[in-house]
Amino acid sequence: MQETKVSQGSQPARGTAQRHPDSGRGTNLSPTSPSYAVETVELTKSYGSHKAVDGLNLQVPTGSVYGLLGPNGAGKTTTLKLITGLLRPGQGAVQLFGKPWQRAALARVGALIETPALYPNLTGAENLEVHRRLLGLPRQRIDEVLGQVGLQDAAGKRAGAYSLGMKQRLGIAIALLGSPELLILDEPTNGLDPIGIQEMRELIRSFHAQGITLIVSSHILAEVQQVVTHIGIIAGGRLHYQGPWGGDDLEEFFMKTVAPGAGVPAQPGGQGRDGQ
Ligand code: ATP
Numbered sequence: 522m523q524e525t526k527v528s529q530g531s532q533p534a535r536g537t538a539q540r541h542p543d544s545g546r547g548t549n550l551s552p553t554s555p556s557y558a559v560e561t562v563e564l565t566k567s568y569g570s571h572k573a574v575d576g577l578n579l580q581v582p583t584g585s586v587y588g589l590l591g592p593n594g595a596g597k598t599t600t601l602k603l604i605t606g607l608l609r610p611g612q613g614a615v616q617l618f619g620k621p622w623q624r625a626a627l628a629r630v631g632a633l634i635e636t637p638a639l640y641p642n643l644t645g646a647e648n649l650e651v652h653r654r655l656l657g658l659p660r661q662r663i664d665e666v667l668g669q670v671g672l673q674d675a676a677g678k679r680a681g682a683y684s685l686g687m688k689q690r691l692g693i694a695i696a697l698l699g700s701p702e703l704l705i706l707d708e709p710t711n712g713l714d715p716i717g718i719q720e721m722r723e724l725i726r727s728f729h730a731q732g733i734t735l736i737v738s739s740h741i742l743a744e745v746q747q748v749v750t751h752i753g754i755i756a757g758g759r760l761h762y763q764g765p766w767g768g769d770d771l772e773e774f775f776m777k778t779v780a781p782g783a784g785v786p787a788q789p790g791g792q793g794r795d796g797q
Contacts, residue, residue: 562616565611596757637693671720706737
C-alpha cells in the first residue's frame with residue numbers, strides 16, 4: 522500500500538508500508554487493482570466554492586480495518602457518501618473491488634452512514650424484514666444478522682424503544698443483510714457509553730475475523746487504534762497520511778499530522794513526499 526506522510530509525526534506502524542505496484546503512476550486512473558476493496562483517484566467534491574473533499578487518493582486494502590480519521594468537517598462523511606453513491610464526485614473517481622464504480626457493486630457493500638433510518642413503530646425483526654424483502658433474501662438472514670450483532674433477545678421489541686447502542690447495532694444488522702464484503706461504518710461509536718463502545722469494538726473485530734473489509738470513520742482515536750489495521754488521516758478534505766497502523770499512540774500521531782504547520786502532501790490527495 523502506498524504510504525503518504527506529512528513532514529512531522531512519529532513512525533506510526535510496526536509493519537512496513539506496502540507500496541502499490543503502480544504507485545508511481547501520478548494522477549491517472551490506475552489499472553484495476555483487486556488488492557484494494559476501495560481506491561479513490563483524485564476524488565473531489567465541492568459544495569459551492571468549498572471543497573469538502575479535495576483530490577483524495579484513498580487505498581483501502583482488502584481485508585483491512587481502515588480507520589478514516591479527521592477532525593470535524595474534514596470530509597469523512599462526504600467521502601463515505603461518494604464511495605457509496607449517495608453523492609456524485611465533482612472530479613476524480615472511485616473504484617470498488619478493483620473496478621470503476623458501478624451501482625451493481627453496491628450489492629457487495631453494506632453501509633451505515635450517519636444515523637440508521639429505522640421504523641420506530643416496527644420491531645427490530647420487522648425492520649429487518651422490510652429490507653430483507655427489498656433485497657429478496659431468505660428469511661434465515663434475519664436470525665443470522667440478529668445473532669451477528671447480538672440483538673436476538675431484543676428482536677421483538679419496538680425499535681423506537683431501543684437504546685442508542687441497540688439502534689446502531691440494528692442499523693449494522695440491516696447493513697449486513699446482503700452479506701457484504703465491505704462494511705462502511707460512519708462514526709459507529711458516536712453517542713455510545715463506554716460499554717456500548719466496547720461492544721462496537723468487539724463487533725468490528727468479529728467482522729474483521731469473518732473476512733469483511735471495514736472502513737470506520739471516527740474521531741475517538743483511543744478506541745479506533747485498538748481495531749484498525751490501516752489509517753487514513755484527512756483534514757480540510759485532503760489526505761495527510763495513509764498507511765498501516767501498528768503504533769500505540771494514535772492520538773499523538775494524529776495531532777502531529779493535522780497540527781497547523783504539519784504540512785499537506787506535495788500533490789493533491791497525497792501522492793506523498795518521496796515516501797518520507
Ligand atoms: P464530522 O466529523 O463533523 O461529521 P466530517 O469529516 O464527516 O465531519 P463532512 O460532513 O464530510 O465532514 O463535511 C465536510 C465539509 O463539507 C464541512 O465543511 C461541511 O460543512 C461541508 N458540508 C457537508 N455537507 C454539506 C452540504 N450538504 N452542503 C454544504 N456543505 C456541506
